Amino acid sequence: TSVIIGEAAMNQGLNVVMSEIHGMSQRGGSVSTELKIGDFNSSIIPEGNADMLLSFEPIETIRGLHKVNKDSKIVYNTHPIVPSSTNVAYPSVDSITNSLKENFNHVLPIDATKLALEAGNILSLNMVLLGAVTADDKFPLSKDTVIDAMKNNLHKKFHDLNLKAIERTKEKKLVDFKWIYKIIFITFSISLLMSFASGVTIPSVPTVIGVLVVLVFILLGVVFDMIGVSVTASNLSVFNSMSSRKVNGASV
Numbered sequence: 387t388s389v390i391i392g393e394a395a396m397n398q399g400l401n402v403v404m405s406e407i408h409g410m411s412q413r414g415g416s417v418s419t420e421l422k423i424g425d426f427n428s429s430i431i432p433e434g435n436a437d438m439l440l441s442f443e444p445i446e447t448i449r450g451l452h453k454v455n456k457d458s459k460i461v462y463n464t465h466p467i468v469p470s471s472t473n474v475a476y477p478s479v480d481s482i483t484n485s486l487k488e489n490f491n492h493v494l495p496i497d498a499t500k501l502a503l504e505a506g507n508i509l510s511l512n513m514v515l516l517g518a519v520t521a522d523d524k525f526p527l528s529k530d531t532v533i534d535a536m537k538n539n540l541h542k543k544f545h546d547l548n549l550k551a552i553e554r555t556k557e558k559k560l561v562d563f564k565w566i567y568k569i570i571f572i573t574f575s576i577s578l579l580m581s582f583a584s585g586v587t588i589p590s591v592p593t594v595i596g597v598l599v600v601l602v603f604i605l606l607g608v609v610f611d612m613i614g615v616s617v618t619a620s621n622l623s624v625f626n627s628m629s630s631r632k633v634n635g636a637s638v
Contacts, residue, residue: 387516390516390532390536390539391421391516392404393535394531394535395531397531397534397535398527400526401424401426402421403427403428404419404421405421405429416449418446420436433452434452435455436458437458438458438459438460438461438519438525439453439454439461439462440461440462441460441461443462444464445467445482446462454490456489456491457491459492460492461494461496463496463498463515464483464495464497465497465498496514496515498514499511501551502551505550511551513548513552516532517551517552520552529552532552533552584599584600584603587599
């Protein structure tokens with residue numbers, strides 16, 4: 387998975403550094419790798435600095451939480467893998483999900499195992515998760531470049547299977563509903579305040595001042611319209627690339 391993401395980033399002209407794959411998968415242990423997109427000298431992500439955590443299992447998600455912060459995106463497979471070497475009860479996946487959502491702003495639990503099986507093979511699980519990630523508008527890599535990297539790293543007979551797996555999650559997006567509700571509330575409050583202020587002040591002031599107040603309101607509307615049009619017309623991938631290199635003012 388990390389190789390596919392890294393190659394996709396390079397195909398988009400972005401610099402990539404990736405750590406070695408750590409772990410003992412052949413003995414049933416966990417495996418992890420760290421990847422940075424941008425101009426970095428080290429592949430190791432400091433604690434609390436990861437922009438995204440992509441995990442294949444709920445408990446492994448918890449193991450990686452020291453790398454994220456409350457604004458990091460956490461995408462994980464909800465299907466548990468219960469260790470055979472312990473008698474300790476596996477915690478409730480719902481309790482894990484609820485706890486994550488209480489402490490982090492961007493959490494996307496997805497039953498990637500089920501979607502992979504529906505696509506045709508459990509081996510496509512990683513592409514199901516990648517499909518969910520690329521559906522996020524703020525992810526710096528396009529779905530097309532990820533698909534091209536997948537085709538370049540997997541045998542041709544697996545292409546259709548993995549393409550189907552990606553499509554299984556095309557509707558899954560990391561939507562920040564808290565941010566949406568916050569903007570709606572702020573916008574409504576400002577509109578209400580401006581309407582009240584104009585209704586109270588304009589009738590009691592001279593005509594010239596009233597006209598100036600109206601012009602100020604019109605000018606504010608024009609400025610915010612310009613900002614809105616600029617945002618919708620901008621290329622997010624450029625800003626994401628700049629943000630990954632810690633360019634001042636590029637955070638989105």
